[in-house]
Amino acid sequence: MLNEILLNNQVLVYLLSEAVLFVLALVAFVVTVGLLRRWDFGSFSQRQFGLERRAYLVMSVIGFVFVAKLFLVIYFVYTIDALALLVPGAMCAAGVISANGYGLNLLFVKLVILFFLMLWLALNRYDLEAKSYPIFRAKSWLFVGIFALLTLGLWLDISYFIHIDITVPVSCCSALFGQLEGANPLPFGLDTRWLLILFYALYAVNILSLLTHQKATALIASALFVFVGYYAVVYFFGTYVYELPTHKCPFCMMQRDYYYVGYLIWGTLFVGTYETLIWSIMGVWLKTDRTQERQRALWLLSIFVLVCSAYVVVYYVRNGVFL
16 A cells, blocks of 8 residues: 555655755755854955855755756646546545645645745845845845755655555545535635635736835735635636536646646746735835836736636637536
């Protein structure tokens, strides 16, 4: 039972990749701690020049870890989707991720790690452009916190795959995300109409905040939008992707049958939200206006809304009715 999961090719590649990245992050962590203890940018000593060279090493390692982590999140979803063939009752990744108490926590930690790595990279870019490293210690302490999350993530990775029991049936996505016994799965007692009103209203607030440089407003609106956007996709827009009103799942749309559009939908939502949050945080904290993050947020959030809306429009044009 245990070997069949851990000896799965995708699982082996995934866990080995995560282990290698953790070792690289550990090296960066050890060097960062040493830099925090000895850093003195005002000094012109040989030791300080050596510390600055080590700092560039850390920057390179963290940049590589971020890129690899981004691809590994995608590969993680692909891996657990492939395991649906081994786990009884699972029709897609939704059942597999819920096979034990570690799965959903692991997925959440992965998304949090990606956000803080993106924030670190943005802060690092600002720090380098300022020439005098004004936030060197702040970004270094941020990486110390990120390393703690990476350690937690690796533990959750191992615990999750070890505790997948292929002799115990799991719930399929229809049971996990359906309306059991008529219960309303939407937050705050919303119905679909009000969910959509809130969805488009928060999108409009986000776009207006980005265009008018209202960073505090964008910070709040983007946090709300990713929450509402998740429910809107699962319980409304996703049904148009599947062309089936009873099929409500955040994972099935990542399969080949739906042209892997789920990666585009969830990728633009989360990365667009991350970019908005980073632009807002840096603006509120450092009183700066990062054009790159703001423009990427505008494009990504707009693509997300357009893709979701297009499925509804195309279905209506083809069939003359809504689901």
